[in-house]
Amino acid sequence: MAAACCGLKLGAKVPDFQLTTYDPVKDDFGTFSMQEQINNKRWTILFFYPADFTFV
């Protein structure tokens, strides 16, 4: 995984990364992969927030 720091520029290709997920539909853990999104030709919205159990 690329250890890029401090933000990506608009128009730049997002480096590949994977994250473990909790998938509420399957009620199971899974993996999100940026490369898989590209392979599947899918748009992606990444939504960051500070913490679970707070007041998003």
Add this chain to the structure above:
Amino acid sequence: MGCDIVTVSTDTQFVHLAWKKSEKELANVRYPMAADPTGTVSRMFGVYDDATGLALRGVFIVNPEGTLLNAEINFYNLGRNIDELLRKFKANIYMSRKTNEVCPSKWKDEGDKTLVNPGAKMVGKVHEALQV
């Protein structure tokens, strides 16, 4: 609209599971909740706060080629506007189909006024172009 939403925080997937099952406000959530406990991906997107170990309120739209098209980051105390996010997303989809058009600030949805073939002829004449 052919888009995958994924939420990310520095909590683990175990906490995501517990939160989803405990908080009734999340009853309708269907998107995957990603765990970034090391902050690696949060740092990559520039939303990691070293002072707290938490991710700021960032939202990023990435097209099917993997190119970053929009970024919005708010501090802890300001929520994001979902209508604006949807507007930006719809505009990106529209412009990916109509590559000679651009969406001005008041564009909300398909059918709204766009600027077609912006170029030398439109310089200083944007007001007129928006009236047509």
